[in-house]
Amino acid sequence: MELGNTSYVILGMLRKGPKSGYEIKAKADISTRFFWAVSYGQIYPELKRLEEGGLIEGTSDPASGRQRRVFSITASGEQALREWLKRPGDLHTELRHEGVLRFFFADALDHEERLELLHTMRAKHRRLHEELSTIVPSAEAAREETGDVLGLLTLETGIAYQELFVELCDRLERRLNEIESDSGGS
Amino acid sequence: MELGNTSYVILGMLRKGPKSGYEIKAKADISTRFFWAVSYGQIYPELKRLEEGGLIEGTSDPASGRQRRVFSITASGEQALREWLKRPGDLHTELRHEGVLRFFFADALDHEERLELLHTMRAKHRRLHEELSTIVPSAEAAREETGDVLGLLTLETGIAYQELFVELCDRLERRLNEIESDSGGS
DNA sequence: GCTCACATGTAATCCGTTACATGATTCT
DNA sequence: AGAATCATGTAACGGATTACATGTGAGC
Numbered sequence: 001m002e003l004g005n006t007s008y009v010i011l012g013m014l015r016k017g018p019k020s021g022y023e024i025k026a027k028a029d030i031s032t033r034f035f036w037a038v039s040y041g042q043i044y045p046e047l048k049r050l051e052e053g054g055l056i057e058g059t060s061d062p063a064s065g066r067q068r069r070v071f072s073i074t075a076s077g078e079q080a081l082r083e084w085l086k087r088p089g090d091l092h093t094e095l096r097h098e099g100v101l102r103f104f105f106a107d108a109l110d111h112e113e114r115l116e117l118l119h120t121m122r123a124k125h126r127r128l129h130e131e132l133s134t135i136v137p138s139a140e141a142a143r144e145e146t147g148d149v150l151g152l153l154t155l156e157t158g159i160a161y162q163e164l165f166v167e168l169c170d171r172l173e174r175r176l177n178e179i180e181s182d183s184g185g186s
Numbered sequence: 187m188e189l190g191n192t193s194y195v196i197l198g199m200l201r202k203g204p205k206s207g208y209e210i211k212a213k214a215d216i217s218t219r220f221f222w223a224v225s226y227g228q229i230y231p232e233l234k235r236l237e238e239g240g241l242i243e244g245t246s247d248p249a250s251g252r253q254r255r256v257f258s259i260t261a262s263g264e265q266a267l268r269e270w271l272k273r274p275g276d277l278h279t280e281l282r283h284e285g286v287l288r289f290f291f292a293d294a295l296d297h298e299e300r301l302e303l304l305h306t307m308r309a310k311h312r313r314l315h316e317e318l319s320t321i322v323p324s325a326e327a328a329r330e331e332t333g334d335v336l337g338l339l340t341l342e343t344g345i346a347y348q349e350l351f352v353e354l355c356d357r358l359e360r361r362l363n364e365i366e367s368d369s370g371g372s
Numbered sequence: 373g374c375t376c377a378c379a380t381g382t383a384a385t386c387c388g389t390t391a392c393a394t395g396a397t398t399c400t
Numbered sequence: 401a402g403a404a405t406c407a408t409g410t411a412a413c414g415g416a417t418t419a420c421a422t423g424t425g426a427g428c
Contacts (some may be wrong), residue, residue, distance in 0.1 A: 004387075005284055012291035022407050032290060035283040039389060044409055066397065068407055078294070085288050085295050085303070091310055092284040095347075097221040098191055098277040104218060104340040105198035108264070109271050117271070124277055149365060154290040157354055161281075164350045168343050179335060191414075208379050225417060230381055250426060254379055 001053040003080065005092065014056055014073040015145070021047055022068070030135050031151060034128075034158045047071060053151050055080055069109045099124065103172070111180050115173060122169035129162035187239040189266065191278065192228050197267045200242055200259040202332070207233055208254070216321050217337060220314075220344045233257060241266055285310065289358070297366050301359060308355035315348035 002012075009032055013024045021043045028038050047069075050056045055077035061070045073081070099121035106114045132155060139152045189197075195218055199210045207229045228245070236242045241263035247256045285301075285307035292300045299365050318341060325338045 005282075005287060006387080009287070009290070012294075015291070015294060021409090026406095032287060033280050035286040036288075037282075037388090040409080041389060041391095041411095042387080047403070054224055063333075066406060067395085081291070082294050085292060086299055087304070091288070091307060092282065093310065094223070094280075094282040095221050096223075096278065096280040098189075098279065098341060100221040100340060100346070101191060101195070101218060102271050102277070103343075104221075104336060105194070105201070105267070106271060107334055107336050108198075108201060108268050113272055120274070121277060124279065148293055150290060150293050153361060154286060157286060157358065160350065160354060162344065168346060172339055172343070175339060192415080206379070207381090212378095224414090226381075227383095227417060227419095228415080234381095252378060322408085 001049070001055075003084070005036060006038055007046055007050060007082050008081060009036060009038050010043065010046055010050060011055065011073060011077055011084075014071055015078060015081060016148075018070045020061075020068045020070050029139070031154070034132065034161075050077070072144040111176065115177060118169050118173050118176075122166055125162050125165040125169065129159060129166060132162060134158045187235070187241075189270070191222060192224055193232055193236060194267060194270050195222060195224050196229065196236060197231055197241065197259060197263055197270075200223070200257055201264060201267060202334075204256045204258040206247070206254045206256050217340070220318065220338075220347075236263070297362065300362055302361050304355050304362075308352055311348050311355065312350040315345060315352060318345045318348060 009028060010024055013027055014021060019027070021040070025038065025043055031124060032038070047056065047058070051058050051071070054072055054074060058069045058071045061068050099117070102117055103114075103121070103146045106117060109117070135155060136152075136159075139155045143149055143152050195214060196210055199205060199213055206214070207226070211224065211226060211229055218224070233242065233244070237244050237257070240260060242257045242259055244255045244257045247254050285303070288303055289300075289307070292303060295303070321341060322338075322345075325341045329335055329338050
């Protein structure tokens with residue numbers, strides 16, 4: 001059966017322990033979301049498909065008071081996951097960044113408007129930086145409990161990424177101001 | 187009419203001067219591609235739509251020996267572009283990064299396999315870094331000719347972005363080696 | 373004459389989001 | 401009692417890629 005990267009998000013989450021679709025989404029929202037987002041509209045149909053393919057197994061969960069289906073990864077699911085993790089060849093990377101896009105075309109704006117764009121952009125990355133920072137304690141707790149250090153390292157990577165953009169906004173602002181004062185000087 | 191960010195890529199490219207669909211793609215491939223990619227499958231239908239909406243104007247070009255349509259931005263097209271550039275509110279940012287995704291789930295691998303993943307990832311970012319570096323001279327030439335400094339600044343931003351990921355791969359490798367020698371030591 | 377770059381377009385498909393619909397349980 | 405959270409799912413839509421189809425002009 002054909003699996004996309006989103007299928008592996010589900011498989012990877014289930015490998016860390018049995019979960020419901022709802023829980024997968026919740027975990028993804030504080031971890032993979034920042035470099036691979038998933039939505040309910042993908043998760044639930046995909047859980048069905050993966051179960052039909054025998055990569056995961058669902059059981060109705062009477063232990064919980066709630067009506068919910070909890071899925072576990074099967075042996076062939078684990079095998080598929082490992083196969084993907086080891087698969088050689090190109091790693092898909094894609095960036096869609098409206099802020100940089102606008103900046104590229106910002107010669108249609110005047111100096112003040114350009115600075116405002118950079119401020120909006122920096123504010124966004126600062127917000128994301130903060131959001132990621134609040135997750136750190138729970139990632140540290142997870143490392144203590146499960147011994148999984150990669151969650152924390154990945155989170156730090158995400159934080160460094162946001163920091164870079166904040167710094168780039170500052171750098172661009174300085175450069176624009178230099179150019180403006182050079183051309184407008186005296 | 188409804189315009190998406192891809193429409194503004196076309197509008198922005200045409201604002202720098204009249205172009206064919208083919209040329210728009212070629213220019214985008216060495217500039218916006220790294221933070222907002224576009225394909226022919228979007229460009230040609232969108233050119234039609236933008237012309238119908240009066241934001242651009244196409245003229246068959248007999249000056250060139252070839253059969254081609256060259257589009258120019260209209261006054262209302264420029265207005266739409268500026269309106270977008272100044273529009274307040276959220277800037278869409280999206281990252282899909284299979285390398286970091288795999289790394290997050292890489293506790294299913296052994297130490298050597300994890301390092302290999304990081305090497306593949308670093309190789310990819312190095313390749314992109316190099317690709318961007320080769321564009322620098324043409325961006326500098328464009329700055330000289332057209333006075334547009336933003337193309338160069340955006341390119342430098344893209345280069346800094348690739349540099350960060352190369353450095354992050356190194357950093358992660360060091361961290362993994364530290365952990366490995368700690369647990370395997372003595 | 374051949375190949376490469378120029379050039380335009382469409383159809384199928386995939387991937388993903390958003391909005392909607394529904395309902396149970398827990399907490400206040 | 402009411403609100404928030406837990407929980408599952410689907411349908412419509414949008415955005416984008418890929419593959420395909422087709423043809424011309426320029427340079428070797």
